[in-house]
Amino acid sequence: MKIKSFGNTERREELMNILWNSDTPLSAQEILEASPKKMANITYVHRALNELLDGGLIRESGTKRYNTQYARLFSCTYTREEYAAQYMRKIGIPAGAMGKVALALFNDKSNKDSKEELVNELEAIIADLKKKKGKGEKK
Numbered sequence: 140m141k142i143k144s145f146g147n148t149e150r151r152e153e154l155m156n157i158l159w160n161s162d163t164p165l166s167a168q169e170i171l172e173a174s175p176k177k178m179a180n181i182t183y184v185h186r187a188l189n190e191l192l193d194g195g196l197i198r199e200s201g202t203k204r205y206n207t208q209y210a211r212l213f214s215c216t217y218t219r220e221e222y223a224a225q226y227m228r229k230i231g232i233p234a235g236a237m238g239k240v241a242l243a244l245f246n247d248k249s250n251k252d253s254k255e256e257l258v259n260e261l262e263a264i265i266a267d268l269k270k271k272k273g274k275g276e277k278k
Contacts, residue, residue, distance in 0.1 A: 153177040154187045155196065159219050164200035164212035188213060196222070 157173045158165060165173070167184045178184050191197040192213075200214040217225070232240065245257055 148187075150177060150183060151187050151191055151196075154184070154191065155215060155222075158197060158213060158215045161214075164214040166203055166205075166210040166212055168205070168210060170213075 153174050154170060157170050161173075167181060167188060170188075171178050171181055171184045178187075188197065192199070196216055197213050198216050199211050201212045202209045203212055204210075215222075227240065228234075241261060245254065
């Protein structure tokens with residue numbers, strides 16, 4: 140998994156967030172309707188879509204009929220978490236530093252999530268990794 144480019148503009152980030160928050164692929168018009176303040180017009184949406192397509196961050200996911208025309212549908216190539224992991228690698232944070240990253244997120248003053256909830260999630264991830272490691276060693 141290799142993301143070609145980072146450094147998204149606010150418009151591209153907004154578009155990615157719209158797609159990440161959607162349960163289904165969206166057309167350019169649906170993206171515009173989801174964020175009319177950030178996406179000034181359909182031309183902005185098309186430019187951002189083309190930039191994200193070229194960067195490998197989104198993909199075409201079919202078509203949808205609107206009256207007599209068809210519109211392409213788009214979805215993200217990577218989950219929000221996969222994107223964040225790629226970005227961290229790109230800026231030089233190795234996988235071995237994930238514990239420190241988790242601790243920084245945990246201690247972040249703007250973190251409104253329940254600390255207990257975060258600890259439970261981390262414990263579940265660790266248990267799952269241990270289970271997978273155990274299965275891999277038995278083969």
